[in-house]
Amino acid sequence: MLSLRLALADLWHEKGLSACFVVALAAILAPLLVLLGLKTGVVDSLRAQLLADPHMREINSLGNRSLSVEAVAEIGRQDGVIFIVPRTRLLAATATLARGDGGNALTAELMPTAPGDPLLAPVAAPGDDGIILTPLAARKLGLAPGDALRLAVQRKLGDQAEGKSLSLTVAGIAPDAAFAREGAFVSIGLLAALEDYRDGRPVPRYGWDGPNAAETRAFAGFRAVAARIEDVAAIAARLEAQGQPVTTRADEIETVLRLDRNLTAIFLIVAAIGGAGFALSLGASLIGHVARKRGELSLLRLMGLSSGGMAGMPMVQGIAITAAGSALALGAYGLAALVINRQFSDGLPGGGAICRLDAVQVVSVLGIALAVALVAATLAGLSAARVEPGEGVRHG
């Protein structure tokens, strides 16, 4: 295409001036990229930290209540809830754990779990005859997956203290983040059986007797997990509204989310100012360029260049300047990010880079820059298309 060739030849002929345009554009774009990179790095690190803690997405019921199996399942079906497991009364959920060979023993908190528990992932949930130890409990007991373990439970009925014990297999060791103290995860079925025994109710599956009558199973509460940290506050609010007091880490999440929103808003304000400045300066430059080149453009029009071809000249130049400016800005950003990340390499917990951009962000920023440039260049193109043939020949 002729006007493409002419436009680029013109830019090349006036290398110095073109370089000024390119540098001016890069001077606007590069700081924006660095700012966006910093925002991304800081917020992503905080978010990653939140996400790395599996308790962040937890929604725990407060106090000891009486919930039917159906009621718990109903809560589990709510929007945004990806996992739920009922729990027994907290006081009933302790037991003595000992090595199968009668060695070390300790008192551990028992927590309910079920298949798909994000807290244990990637460790699979145990069956009724298995148990998952926290790392601390496993270390103190000196047990590894596959080892035998004895679980002992005591109760006091009247003046009489008695106890039972079960043989279980260590099905796995929970991730560090799951629970920091001495504890173990067992199936809710096993936990319910232990609670029944404590309460003096018979447990037929283990052949344990009890003076009290069996009753319809009810649970003291639940532990639910939301799909995303952003969902936690909404789910908690909904449950509270339904008369289910819950406790979450929504405040901590909100702090990070608010920081994200605020930083994004600040970035958008700075980007809007920078973008407007970029559009105005490029538009003014290109229109000024057209005015300066009126004689040459007029001559081309006289020689029969179509008005589309006339408009194409400043548009090609605008796009070329923007492309070169963007490349330069990307280079400058890369250098700045390198320096920043080296300087503040230990600035963020988790060791993530404090200044970083993903491909989508880079493409969007450059796409927006190109779109803005196209608008500015189109204005210049319209003014070029209006140049009359012959108006410049006598000065050319």
Added chain:
Amino acid sequence: MSLMEAAGLVRRWQAEGRAYEVEVERLSIAPGDRIALTGPSGVGKSTLLDLLALALAPARAGAFSLSAGGETVDLAALWRDGKREALAALRARFIGYVPQTGGLLPYLSVEGNIALTQRLSGRPDGAWLRDLARRLDIAELLPRKPESLSVGQRQRVAIARALAHRPALVLADEPTASVDPTRAGIILDLLVEAGAAAGCALVIASHDIASLAGRMDKALTPTVEAGEGGTRAVFRPC
């Protein structure tokens, strides 16, 4: 059959508070014609040339048509209907223009400048381009940029460019105004000779009647009426 017909072709404009009017009473350009457009400076020769170059819209046109490439186009109607793109396409195909001073694009080589009209008309012809360059004695200058050329060399490049796409009509506006008389004669000879080789009609505007004498076969001169409010120039063949 004539190449261009014009009758009652009028253009009016204002400059420094005075009204100017240029009228072509009647003009018929035949293929291969060599027409001298003479008269004092400022009378409207350039304006008339721009009218013939389809670069300026006439205020009024009794008749204005172009017959080239096997078709006859009603130019008056095109201007009336604002068909600017059609007129641009006609300029690209049929008109060559030699401005007063080179008017070369500084960012293209001499060859690129000459090739412009070939590209714009879609008629690339490297052999003819080089032949023209040889005839105009600028063959060695082809790779150079216009800024390194003398005024006379630039003018010859402009002539080559005006002829490169084998237009039917070539218009030259004071093509020798910026060179000395000796060079002016050489440039005019080259223009006439190259125009003849290209087989095109030639209209040269110049205030220097002497230099055109003997080189052209027709003349178009104005009758100027200067009054209180303005100047009116009527061009008639003579």
